[in-house]
Amino acid sequence: MKKIAILNYYMACGGTEKAMIALLNSLDYSKIQVTLYLLFKEGPLLNDIPKQVDVQEIKFKKNKYRNYVSGIRGANIIQTSCLKLERKIFKILNQVNYEDGTIFEAVLDQVIVPDIEFDLVCDFSGYGLFPTVVAAKLFRAKRKCTWIHGEKCSWLKRTERSLDYFDRIFCVSISARKNFLKLYPQFQEKTEVFYNLINVSEIRDGAEAFVVSDVMEEDNVLLTVGRIVEEKGYDIAVKTALKLKEKKIPFTWYFIGDGNKKEELQSLINKFNLQKDIILLGRKDNPYPYMKKCTLYVQPSRNEGYPVVIVEARALGCVIVASDIPSIGEQIIDGVNGYLVQLDEKAFANKIEELLRDEEKREKVKKELQNEKIDYSDNIKKLYNLL
Template identity: 25%
Template sequence: MLKKKKILIRIGSLRHGGAEKVLVNFLKNLPEDKYEVDLLINLYTGMYIKEVPSWVNMYHLLKGEMITTNKPHEIPVKIFRVLYQKMFLWFPFLLYRFVLKNKKYDVEIAAIHGMYRELLSSPQKESKKIIWIQNDIFNLKEFTPDVIRQLFKFDRILVISNKLKEEMQKLAQNDREKHAVIKIFNPIDKADTLQKANTAIDDYPFSNDIPTFITIGTVYPQKGYDRLLDVHKKLIDEGLRHQIIIIGDGFDYVNIHAKLDQLSLQDTVKMLGFRSNPYPYLKKADFYVMSSRHEGFPTIIAEALILNKPIVSTDVSGIRDLLQEGKLGIITPNSEDGIYDGMKKFLTDKSLSAQYEKEIAAADLPFVLQKSVAHLQEIIDGL
C-alpha cells in the first residue's frame, strides 16, 4: 500500500473570502486515501469551518470572532492575539512541538500569500514548501521587491493569473526560480453554485422591469464601490435608468453607505450586507459589475460565468484569463471612466447581453473543479 503524503496547510481563518472558499473546495475533493492533511488555522472562525471534510485534522492557535474595528474594549484582545501569533513566528519550534504534536510533514502549504513568513520559519527544513498567491501582490504595499524575492525560497509558487505569472517570472534569477512559478486556476464547484442559486429568497430588493447590476464582495477600498456609486449617479443623471445591488460587509461599509446617502441614491442602490448564499441574488440580476482597483483571482466572476451573467469588469489581475481576453464579457480600463463606458454599453445596446450569454454558454470554462484539483495534486505529487 502506498504511503500517504503528510501535508500541513496554513491559513488565517475560514471566513467568507475567495481564498478560504478555494481551499475548502480543494480539500473536499482531495482523495483521502492518498494524503494525510493537517489544517492549521490562526483564528478558528468562519462560515467554511463546517465544510472542512471530517478526515482533515484541524488545529488552531486562537478561537473567537474576527475583530475588524478598533473599539476600546477590543484593543487588548487584538494586542494579545497579535503577540500570541507572533510568539509562534519567533519561536516556531513551540508551534511544531506543542500545537502540531511533533508531526513530520512531506509538504507544507501556505494557502494565502500573507502566510509566507510562517512557512519560511518552519523548523522542518526537509519538507517541500508551496505558497498559493491569491492576490495581486504587486499592488499590496507590504509586498516590497525584497519581500517578493523571499517567495522564491518556496519550492513552488502557485499564482492564479497569467499576469501574475509573468510579473513573478520577470523577477526570477535562474531557471529553478522561473520553473517554480506555476499558474493554476482556482477550483470552482459548478454543481454547488448552480444548486445554491436555485434557493428561494424573499428579500430581493428590486422589481425586474429595470436593468439591475449586482456586485458581491467584502466592502474594502480595493473593491472600488466608491467609484461605482459615482458612475451610477452620472448614468442616472443622463437618464439611463438602472439599479445596483451590493452584497458584502467590511470596514468600508459605513463610508460607502454614507456616500450612497450623500448622493441621494437610496432608491436605486441597495446594500444588503453579508449573505452566506449570494447566488440567488446573482441569478436574478441582469448584469455583474466589478469595479475593483485590484484583485487576485476574482472567484465571483467565475461563479457569474457559471450562472451565465453578462459581466463588466475593470482590467484587474485574473480577469483576462476568466473573460478570455474580452470574449466572455466587457473588460474596461481600470478607472471611473472605464466603468462608466462599460456599464453604459449594456444600458444602451440591448443586444449586447444576449451576445455575451451565447458566448458564455458555448465556452469551455477552465476553472472547473475536477481540472483544478487534478492539476494541484499533480504539483503536490511531483515534489
C-alpha cells in the same frame, strides 16, 4: 497514507477561502490525511470544510501573541486597548514592526509546533500573513509550497524572508506570476500558475437553492459581490451610479459583501443622495441566486489575483462588465463572454448604459457563456506532484 498540512488565516467568506475549500474537496482522502491549521478557527465558511479534514488552531504558549501578529481582537473596548498597548510595548522593546514582518520573526518562538513531519506543508494564506512564516520556518516537511493570490505583491515584504523555504510557489494567474517575478526573479524556476479550482456544479446548484423574491424586482438590476475594501473599487461603482443617474438611466444597484470600507461606502452613497439607487445587502453565505437574477454583473476592481467571483458569474451566465486589468483579462474576452472597460466611472457608466439599452448584445454574451467550458481540475496534479 501521505500527510499534508495546510495553513491559512481564517475562514472568511472570500475568494481565497472558497478556492481553498474547492481544493480540499478535490483531494483523494483514501490516499492522504489533511490537517488544516488556522490562525483563527472561525469564519462563515468554517462549516464548509470537508469532514475528512482535521481542523486545528495554530497554538501559542500565551494567546496574547496571536493578537501581536494579527488584528487586535479584544472582548471589549478596554481589553482591546490593553492588548494594543501591550503590542506597542512589545514592538518597541524588540525593535520590530508589522509592516516589514519583523514582528512575525519575534513571535515564532511562542508558537507550539506539532511534533509531526508532514509529507507536504502548504501555505494557502498568501497575503504576507503570519501563517506563511509558520509554514516556512516551523513546520517540518519533506516539501513545502505557498500561494500568491494577488497581482499586487507589495504585501510580500512582510514574508519575503520565508520564500527560500518553499519548494514551489503557486501563483493563481499569469499576471500574478508575472508581477511576482518582477520583484523576485530568482524564484522563476520554482514558480508556476495554479488556477483556483472551481466546482461549477455546486455554483449552479447553489443558484437554485432559493428564489430571490424580496429584492431585485426592478427591470435594470446591477450587482457587485465582494469584500468592501479599496481593491474592489466600490467607490468607483458609486461614482458610476451617479453618472447613470445624471443620464436618467433607470437602475438599481445591489452590493453584496462586507468589509473595512463599509462605513466610508455608506457615507459616499449618502453624499451623492443615492440611497434609493444603491442597496447594501450585506454578506450572503450564498450569493448565487442573486447573481443569477441580475441584469448585469459589475466588477470595478483595482487589482485581483484570479477573481473567483468572475468565474462564478461566468458559470451562472451573468453578463459581466469588469475593469480591464490583467487578471480579469485572463477570463474575459471583451465583447465575447463579457465586457472590459477602463477603470473609470465614465467608461463604466457608458458601457452599462449601452448594455441596458441593447438586449441583443446581452443575449449574445449569455449564449456564449452557455457553451463555455470552465474546468481547472487538472491543476490538482501540480499539488500531487509534490508528494
